[in-house]
Amino acid sequence: MATSRPLRTSAAALAATALLISGCSSGSSSPDGEASPGRGTAAGAQRPAEAASLAPLPAATPATLRPYYDQKLSWHPCGVAGFECATMKAPLDYSKPSADTDLKLTVARKKATGPGSKIGSLQVNPGGPGGSAIEYLQRYAPQPAAVRARYDMVAMDPRGVGRSEPVECLTDKQMDRYTQTDVTPDSPAEVNQLTSAYRSFAKGCASRAGQLLRHVSTIEAARDMDVLRAVLGDKKLTYVGASYGTFLGATYAGLYPSRVGRMVLDGAMNPELDSRTVNLNQTAGFDTAFRAFAADCIKHKDCPLGTKSVDDAGRQLSALFKKLDAHPAATGEERKLTESLATTGVVAAMYDQRAWPVLREYLAQAEDGNGRGLLTLSDSYYERDPNGTYANQMYANPAVNCLDLASAFNSPAQVRAALPSFRKASPVFGENFAWAALNCAYWPVKPTGTAHRIEAKGAAPILVVGTTRDPATPYVWAKALAAQLSSATLLTYDGDGHTAYGRGSTCIDKTINNYLLNGTVPPKGKHCK
Template identity: 45%
Template sequence: MANPSRLRAVALTTSAVLLAALLAGCSEGAKDGDLTAQKLDWQDCPVPSEAEGGGTSPSPLPNGAKWQCATMKAPLDWSKPKGDTIDIALIRAKATGDPSRRIGSLIFNFGGPGGSGVATLPAFGADYTTLNTRYDLVSFDPRGVGRSAPVKCESDSQLDAYFQQDATPDDSAERTQLLDRTKQFNSACEKHSKKILPQVRTTDAARDMDLMRQVLGDDKLHYFGISYGTELGGVYAHLFPKNVGRAVFDAVVDPTQDPEQSALGQAKGFQLALDNFAEDCTSKKEECPIGDTPQDVKDRIAKLLADLEKKPIPGIFPRQLTQTAATNGIAQSLYSKDFWEYLTEGLQQAYEGDGKILMLLSDSMNGRSENGEYSNITAANIAINCSDEKPRYTADYVQQKLPEFRAASPVFGDYLAWGMVSCTDWAVPGAADHPDVSAPGSAPILVVGNTGDPATPYAGAKRMVDALGKGVAVELTYKGQGHGAYDSKNKCVQSAVNDYLLDGKVPKAGTVCS
């Protein structure tokens, strides 16, 4: 089972076993324990670690900018700033324009929590070449992620079993099995990562970013946060309002919700995206191969999932496509309208007894590579969420809430409701019901909400604006589909964001792009 709270993540390509190896570019030791004085030794980037997803060293950007990597020392425990340290992996592409017009570093976080910025920034880097004219593009593996003191839980074979389990139990025996398997996973995290688990809260990552700002030589933190990255950015603004430079929040997490409210909001968001997918398929001139009407499309999907509950079909040998894996794969395909064609093809195949495409989509969500190795995105995601989120939900409580979740989404309701038990028996207590992002005195923050976003529903953008405080945030609405707005390549959105980040021009509040 993918941890359903991870459905607010950006779709990432990651894979495999965790390695605590150092990056090639190590930082020089800071004098007298002053970590702000450390000098980063930027070198050519190595091949991504398995924890980051594996693959090859990043290729230069279309503008010729090359990627460089380094490590930054940060306190293991921010309450003991002169104590033990950990390495935070960084990546950058230096600004390509006139050096006299360089603004500074633009730091990206692409979400998760648990996504490797070192792996993701090069993958999406071509989208940011305009910003690269005046900024060094910078990202990082947050603590607990990738090469930055990664959380370790289970082995690849154990994770295969974990993701094959029934995540939507129908009786007491299946509920017991789900809870036992969750406890087994959480115990493995404590066994293998006991030292780092208490130190991966979002507040810790925000403090790392302020250290990063200083080490990079910037007076202000210029920031681009996507998905969970908006929550991290909001927490940073709360802790360091006077240090905020030009900041953009895209695909906005609702900071006012507890985990239950967030899961219910996602159920509604993914159902809306599925409705839009079904409407799109059946509204075209050519025949929709998976249904005659939007309701027919959804009815056939529901029947497929019910059939898979009774009898899985062949997926990627030797694994079979289970109901849980299919639900996970469908959810993954709703992150971007660009994926809708793969969902259509995957459903066509599944109706004929072939589950390969839906399983590939599910594997992508879970961070599983073709060679069967997993990144640590699931381990890091659960660790960060459970450290941040105070509530601990019981099976009895979830059972009571199922009617409400099913009303929100016949397809995703059970899946997201049962995901609330992920933090049961977690070794570290959660910090709060929801993050504090109030940031009086901060520079303007551009908050971009997408009306069709499944993972971070549109209503969260307005709530982020209100929570940041009066006079801080400016809201921009994108009437589109998928998770996020800037990477949709909508010219109106990109122009507004670029004008703000490059020239400081704040768009008029309430601007709408379509």
């Protein structure tokens, strides 16, 4: 059972570099007496175009924040050879900074290797929310070589994530049980079991994370990025964000438009959408991705979903889920493959078309009663190690999402009323996604953000990248964000999978590299395959 909306799957497990999102937007309390960032329509709003625009913060740094902007980092070798790490202090609450409650955020970098003159620092964020930027950097900093040569590659795990004061909620055994919870309840008793699981999860987060839960919003994380920019000695922020990282980057641009340097937002989100619309859009996005997989699968004689049609393949997969709901499949270990875990495994494979052959194999195994393969995909999605240990992403994800936007639904009755629209968006995943969107209804902290537009008037040219059949960040979101940002150019990748940069398109990679290295913005309407 996903903790919110679909997240990222393990790049190592699927030989993919893309990191995924869980839909959200942002907001926070007014800091230091500054004008509060613009607030938009409440969750459930039907006209997102009416959302207010995020207001920039004053250009001058408040005196109360000067100690953070003036701090010096102490770097030391860490992790992979050639990397350095340091700890940066940030206020828990920007409206009431206090050394007694400061957060310690971990930063990693790999210095520019040359040849060529150094351009500056390039901050990266892989998405989530909850994805470790440091882990991402240490795995993929060697690429692209041309960019690495000219920039110090820098990553900071956002507050509440990875090595930066990580949010914790459940024990590993509790998380095992949580992920197996039935998210397509067929009876009042199963509805009660699902809501009880959500309540227990939220209670665990409240008891283990404490006050941190109130201060992990996207706006606060964006403000941390500006502190890091200053501490690194950069006058402007150069940034590459993927998936949720696009929302983080766009939020930075909205707050600090004059400090935007070269910014790539790949797999873009639309911040003017309320939570229910985000979830419904993602449901349709995953249906699009599944239909692309199914169209490929039925071309193979051994397709476990048959060879008749895409629609029939969807019916076959739904039948498999229903069978697993009644009789979970053996996996060779204590855990069995439930409908929930199987759905998560299939969803995980939708993020990268290179996983499609593996998914065909694992679906065939599941049809024969062997659930081991799909369980492996599900574990990669949940970042569960073979030893049963979970990373913190599944805890940080709802912590950010439920603070950034009000819950998509406030009761099981609201979910039931919305089921027809979700089933229409995806006959295969709709019911699961609708019930999964109920989790924030039981969150222990009230949301501080609402939907809003981000215009970032006065910002330098920003490059927004969208993939036409992206499951997690539908292409329409990239078009919408590019239209909102006053200085944005949209770059389109006609392809499958989540995000585009570094995933095999020479056209995409050359275009983005040219922008990062030379500041060259591609022509309007540029498409790549």
